[in-house]
Amino acid sequence: MKFLFQMDDPKKINISEDSTYMIIKESLNRGIECFYNDPNWVYADINRKNKIKSHIFRIFLKDNGTLTYDIKNKINVDLENFSAIFIRQDPPYDMKYISNTYLLEKLKKPMVINNPSELRNFPEKHIMMNFPDLTPSTIISSDVEVLIKFIEKNNEVILKPAYGNGGLGIVKVDASKRNLTNFLSKYINQFSNNPIIAQRFLKNYIRGDKRVILINGNVKGSVLRVPKKNSIKSNFHAGGSAVKTSLNKKEKLICQKIKNFLINKKLYFVGIDIIDGFLTEINITSPTGIQEINRLDGVNIEKSIINFVLKSLK
Ligand SMILES: Nc1ncnc2c1ncn2[C@@H]1O[C@H](COP(=O)(O)OP(=O)(O)O)[C@@H](O)[C@H]1O
Numbered sequence: 001m002k003f004l005f006q007m008d009d010p011k012k013i014n015i016s017e018d019s020t021y022m023i024i025k026e027s028l029n030r031g032i033e034c035f036y037n038d039p040n041w042v043y044a045d046i047n048r049k050n051k052i053k054s055h056i057f058r059i060f061l062k063d064n065g066t067l068t069y070d071i072k073n074k075i076n077v078d079l080e081n082f083s084a085i086f087i088r089q090d091p092p093y094d095m096k097y098i099s100n101t102y103l104l105e106k107l108k109k110p111m112v113i114n115n116p117s118e119l120r121n122f123p124e125k126h127i128m129m130n131f132p133d134l135t136p137s138t139i140i141s142s143d144v145e146v147l148i149k150f151i152e153k154n155n156e157v158i159l160k161p162a163y164g165n166g167g168l169g170i171v172k173v174d175a176s177k178r179n180l181t182n183f184l185s186k187y188i189n190q191f192s193n194n195p196i197i198a199q200r201f202l203k204n205y206i207r208g209d210k211r212v213i214l215i216n217g218n219v220k221g222s223v224l225r226v227p228k229k230n231s232i233k234s235n236f237h238a239g240g241s242a243v244k245t246s247l248n249k250k251e252k253l254i255c256q257k258i259k260n261f262l263i264n265k266k267l268y269f270v271g272i273d274i275i276d277g278f279l280t281e282i283n284i285t286s287p288t289g290i291q292e293i294n295r296l297d298g299v300n301i302e303k304s305i306i307n308f309v310l311k312s313l314k
């Protein structure tokens, strides 16, 4: 059996933090051959029945636990040859990312995690449009006037670029801020004039942002990310710390309410973010947090992922 991992360079990943590393290691331990693919290497040969091909490298686990591949052993393959393909490259979510989904969605045989067409349909912040009852008041817009009205109504809001991640560009603004028009124009411009998200400020952000991992709609674990002092961002990338947690009633209900959506859209491996009982994000591109949850709860989430994939392939 062969699995393909579309990802950042496996030689450069941090093996004590990376979630993809855990999935690869688990696959290798089970005797599955693993290969490294970069999204930029994938191409479509339209006149040959739209063959989707790439040149890839076989991944090996070294004695010291790191991953490696032999740069001299480039393999040209038809991607139909894989049982499963994991889309795990880091954002940005941009035209490069989207272009890759046009190709991968044409594949018939491999199970692609996650479904490329739905990755394209639902950027992780726009996806909240499907769950207005679960999310705080939110506006998605690049129109300064619309944004100002929203800020005046809510008094305190968080701004975020629609296609950002890892805490990029997260700022709190108050309605009393001077030169708001100018500030917003510059903010939008800073993010290529793409839409931005304005969201009601949740004061209890300080208690943490809960990441919950779901596999085919079922909860497999959670971790609370708590921002460091004087920071509004809980993201691990932004220095947030990992705290052991469990789900309360409201949070379990949120997971229940999104379950069928995730299953129907074939969003198999997902990480959702809950702040103060509100769902703020459904991360479908390349969710992380496996190692933090494993360490805090003594579990092996990667085992559940591979079990699920192997069961689905039967
Ligand atoms: N509405 C909000 N109220 C308060 N803090 C927020 C809000 N939205 C985001 N944050 C803070 O910013 C961090 C990152 O926000 P998030 O929406 O998850 O964007 P990203 O994609 O960058 O992770 C959160 O972990 C939280 O600490």
Ligand SMILES: [Mg+2]
Pocket (backbone or CB within 6 Å): 166, 167, 235, 273, 281
């Ligand atoms: Mg987030």
